[in-house]
Amino acid sequence: MSEQMKCKKEKHLKKDDMLNLKDNINRFDDLKFNRRAFLKTAVGASVALGLSTLPFSVKAFLGDFEDDRELVEIVKLEDLPKGSSVTFNYPSEKDPALLIHTKAGELKAYNSACTHLMCPVFYEEESEVLLCPCHQGFFDLNNGHPIAGPPQRELPLIELEVQNGVVYAAGRKIRHG
Amino acid sequence: MAKKICWVIIFITLALNVVMLQWTIEAYLGLEFDLVFRYTVIALVSSAIALITLFKWKQVEYQKEESAN
Numbered sequence: 001m002s003e004q005m006k007c008k009k010e011k012h013l014k015k016d017d018m019l020n021l022k023d024n025i026n027r028f029d030d031l032k033f034n035r036r037a038f039l040k041t042a043v044g045a046s047v048a049l050g051l052s053t054l055p056f057s058v059k060a061f062l063g064d065f066e067d068d069r070e071l072v073e074i075v076k077l078e079d080l081p082k083g084s085s086v087t088f089n090y091p092s093e094k095d096p097a098l099l100i101h102t103k104a105g106e107l108k109a110y111n112s113a114c115t116h117l118m119c120p121v122f123y124e125e126e127s128e129v130l131l132c133p134c135h136q137g138f139f140d141l142n143n144g145h146p147i148a149g150p151p152q153r154e155l156p157l158i159e160l161e162v163q164n165g166v167v168y169a170a171g172r173k174i175r176h177g
Numbered sequence: 178m179a180k181k182i183c184w185v186i187i188f189i190t191l192a193l194n195v196v197m198l199q200w201t202i203e204a205y206l207g208l209e210f211d212l213v214f215r216y217t218v219i220a221l222v223s224s225a226i227a228l229i230t231l232f233k234w235k236q237v238e239y240q241k242e243e244s245a246n
Contacts, residue, residue, distance in 0.1 A: 036238070042187050043231040049194035050224030053201040057217040060210040153206075175207035 071161065071168040074099050074109070078165060085123035087112065090158055090169045097158055098123060098130070099167060102141060107167060109158035110144045116151040130155065143177050183234035190227040194220050 074088045085100040090111070098112040100123045110130070112121045119134035129147070130139035137149030144155035159171040197220035204212035 039184065039187060039234065040231065042191055043227050046187065046191040046194050046227040047224045049191070049198050050220040050227075053194075053198055053213075053217040053220040056201050056205040056213050060205060060213045175203075175209060 071163075071170055074160075074167045074169055076166055077101075077162060080167070083125050088169070091172055096120060097169070099158075099160070100130075100141065103128060107160050107162070108141060108144075109160055109169065110139070110155035111158065111172070112155070114151055115146070115153040115155060116149070121155065145177070179237050180234060183230050183237070186230045187227050187234075190223045190230070193223045194227075197223065 070091075072088075072090055074090075075086050080086055080099070080101045082101050082105055083103045085098055088097050088099060089095055090097045090109075096112045097109060098121060099107065099109040101107055103125075110121070113119070114121050114132035114134065114137055116132065116135060116137050119132050121130045121132045121137075121139060123141075124131045128141050130141055130144070131137070132139075132149065132151065135150050137151040138147045139145065139151065139155055140147050144157055146152060146154065154176065156172055156174040157176045158169050159173065161168045161170040197216045201213055201216040201220070204210075204216060
């Protein structure tokens, strides 16, 4: 449409006539500007994602780090027969944990809050697995990794030491094996 | 051609930053702080590359437009 024709057509309209919105629509411009806007949005998203990693680093830098080598007494070994478990808190009172003496005679300890929605995890003696009853999540007793159900991450592993018949918690690994 | 390369670079940085954010969160939850710092540095460098590429793309895009007018 030529400029002259366009002016003739718009002669009867007032300057502030809001009904004249159809002239804003130009298919070619629309596509062109959308392409530009899309690229700019992609860059904005990329920068936003990049910057959103920064608070984690700042918090990690400022946060207090765990003292991994502090020994905390859990239980006397004689009080924990094979095929049984005991609960304790490690590394702080807010972190529930589970020490298991397996039927094979091994000692295993994990934080017992399910990595799905933090329900307590229990030791199931018959099948020798760790069970979260809330949503039927199962963890491998040998390494704490999820084997069935909704949990995706492993249970934090608590390192153990046995001294003079007493079991101590000696550290924690949140990601392991 | 230069514009296409800019598009490719920007989308690579976008994909990289999505992965870096996920890895950073996982490393943070796993208390692997050295990894958190590493991923943050990569993400920030990638963001800077995206911005520089955008400026380069703008230069080419609007230069073409102006010369056409």
